[in-house]
Amino acid sequence: MQSLALPSMQAEQFRQLQNQLRDRWQSIDQFDTAAYDVLVVPSLSLDQRELHKVTGIHHYEERLLFSLIRLRNPNTRIIYVTSQPIHPSVIDYYLQLLPGVPISHARNRLLLLCTYDSSLKPLTQKILERPRLMARIRQVMRCDNSYITCFNSTHLERDLSLQLGIPLLALDPDLLYWGTKSGSREIFQESETPHPDGSDLVQSPTDLAAVAADLWERQPTLQRMVIKLNEGFSGQGNALLDLRSLQSVAPGHASTAARTEALHQHFQNLSFQSRTETWDNFSSKIPELGAIAEAFLEGEEKRSPSVQCRITPHGKVEILSTHDQILGGPDGQIFLGCRFPADEVYRMRLQDYGYRVGKVLAEKGALERFSVDFLAIPNPDAEGGWELQAIEINLRKGGTTHPFMALKLLTQGYYDLDTGLFYSQKGNPKYYVATDNLQSDRYIGLLPDDLMDIVAHHRLHFNSVSETGNAFHLIGCLSEFGKVGLTSIGNSPLQAEELYNQVVQALDDETQEQGNSSIALTPPLTWGNGQY
Template sequence: MAPKGNNWNATDKAACSQLQAQLATCWQAIDCFDRAPRQILVVPSLSLDQEELAKVEGVHHYEERLLFALLHLRNPNTSLIYVTSQPLHPSIVDYYLELLPGIPSSHAQKRLRLFSTYDGSQRPLTEKILGRPRLIERIRHCLSPQEAYMVCYNSTDWEQRLALALNIPLMALPPTLLELGTKAGSREIFAACGVPHPEGSGLYQAPQDLARAAAQLWERQPGLKRIVIKLNEGFSGEGNALLMLEPLAGVAPGMASHHDRVNAVLKALMNMRFQYVHETWQHFSRKIGELGAIAEAFIEGDIKRSPSVQGHINPFGDVEILSTHDQILGGPDGQIFLGCRFPADQAYRMELQEMGLRVGEILAQRGALERYSVDFIAVKSGQCWELNAIEINLRKGGTTHPFMALQLLTNGRYNLKDGQFYTPQGQPKYYRASDNLQKDQYRGLLPDDLMDIIMVEQLHFNSIAGTGAAFHLMGCLSEHGKLGVTCIGNTPEEAEQIYERVVTVLDRETS
């Protein structure tokens, strides 16, 4: 389990704040051409609850998702240090360097340093680094403290301790604010900024209390068909379970006493529909005790989508909306993140931006920093869409690296006026992305095999046409048959066609 951010003493906090003040001079926005000397340490550690993280197949390869941070090497005086648990395959590194527009890969290669802990155990990467003082010393020798800062996937005490050990600022959320990105914390932020969200409960760590809260929620909304039980620190929907109320019709509000209803709900919790297919009540109830859980009204709808908005809070406290997406979900009840389409539907895109900005401003007032995203449920009612916010992610997530790929490959910008992304020539761009292009028949494909297929079938991104596919999670392919891809087109239809062609080719080559 990752540290919660509550073990930080006053001296550590003061030292981190002093270092963080340096971000005002050493940090630069990713879409700016920067000639000044910069050093960026990328530590893509998934410092999350490791039991929950283990539900994601091949998750130890997810450290590769931030390799799109190599786009910083477009700036000729920027150097980048990237640390992983296991060494990266040389073909994977070469692939990303070749994607860099306007910079010879050899020039970028000289400004890139790779380090590895050579440790494949199920522990967060940052914890592994902290246990290797000689590795820390090697990294420190590569850094100029006045020019350097550190970025990460998500921030905990471990990331702050590493930044302190290296004497460089961390461009990330202070760990004392981690609660703002939990399920319960998200609900508190939504209420504070007036963003609509489903009715729900507070945080509970005992099944009996959670059953009582779920029964009270049902009493407040007698028409509910389902209630979602969410682990407070679950992610990608894997920590969710559905409490089905139809089998409990005999104890529905108005049909039985509150006491009987609570007891019936408590028994029903043991037979919930878990979104993680291998989940059990024994394990889930233990995680309730460790992490806490909330009960939330399940939003029904015949036509329903799951859009999101992604924002950024810079060191000066300014909030910027980066992108909107329509998420692609799967799993037993469509709650597990599989991929996304950019941008979100025009019908609610601007509303997403406005709500995302309100959330970001509250987060900035609380002291949050760097990336955040807000997930919504959109239900069509007549000709309109009703939006409800369901959670905040205070970390880089599944929509972060596809958008970074778009920035890397096109050198374009997001336009707040219409929520679209345009190249310098004014061409709008769209993409279809996934972390879960996975089939058993893909197992055994090595990164070099994938490179051969990409070249022979011309699946690579064509910089002249400005369309094509960019791959990630390539290290996950051989063992798990799992691959990530961002397919960029000049129309939404073209992006989908490129994605389908990638799937067709891989299926044919592995059949």
């Protein structure tokens, strides 16, 4: 979603509000007894045409429920707003995960508000369209000691901040360009982070064919290109252009004009991540969103590691974690899940590149969480035998955010920059496998309480003594879509994988009479009683 420019007076007001974060913001790593109110707005303020392709997308507002970790601070209150009500047992599940806090005490500091609107409009827009809901939020929040946190920041979240007079702990939407495909490439260039050859941003299919032809001439051995809408997420908005059937117009065999025309015609044969996507629909978005062409990195074995970072309100760049992402879809570009931490052979380089990118972003005024996605390709001449190429910056929370928050919530440990490992308070390194996409027709009809019964019966819950087990999210998605999120935490990568597989096996066994088997990850491995 593109940003809308603010009048200068409002822009200055927004900057002044964000400056207040320097005094109000505290890292979730810190125990703080000060009185703060946090408004959590888990709106997916992204292109709704792309969002509707994600199964059960309206339940994804539950992914930020791990923000309830802040309730371990005894004077912090959280106002959590959703489009539809969250099942009470789901809330109870998260509250009972809080270490050292009586559930009743935490519940009395949690206010759940709802728009009762299941439309595909972003949640933030729904809030802004409801003056009485806005008035209630103003009434309950201690505005001098509060801030807003969200999934991603657009002009909608900025408008919410301005109308409430509460600072937004997120990127200024005027800087969203740096998280687009073309903006990411510029940051990689400025930060000297390796990235694939690609084109400038264009706004028409005709120009896209021209820049694709230029790219092919620079890289005459290319077999494929990735065509990317400038704004996309989780691999949605990417398409694969196969050049191997166009060798008659390859560089050295035909003129640039003939090559450009052939590419323009061949766009009809793009391979899309979604089976329902078409070139006509995809190309209709190019004038609005823009598109680029980028070299497809070939290799029999490829990995997709990422680094997660944060820019604090004080301008400090922090490395939070690294992951190996688990991708799927027709061309392996859709995010399915992740493994923590990333492989040790490139873990430190990921941290270094993340810090480089973060320094450039911080200089441009960026704030809060961001991640950088890479491709890792075997190369005997590269450090550790793996070549890293950066492909995208995500200026928002993402699919790796809530699993890592779950790990911190359950173990109260810390991330060690020297090793790239996470250690629990007992000093044990922790590993996990996580997904948003554990899905099966068999699971349709399972209620949240049914899931809790299965977890208890098979002893799959997180064990605070062994510091191993499973944490679930997207629980509200289960009954309607047969889909649930899962983070399996172990004392080794193998144990984390085994715990994940135990959950899959238990769910399949308990629903064995109900349809097709589950999708395994590949590759294998109110303010309580109304009173304050």
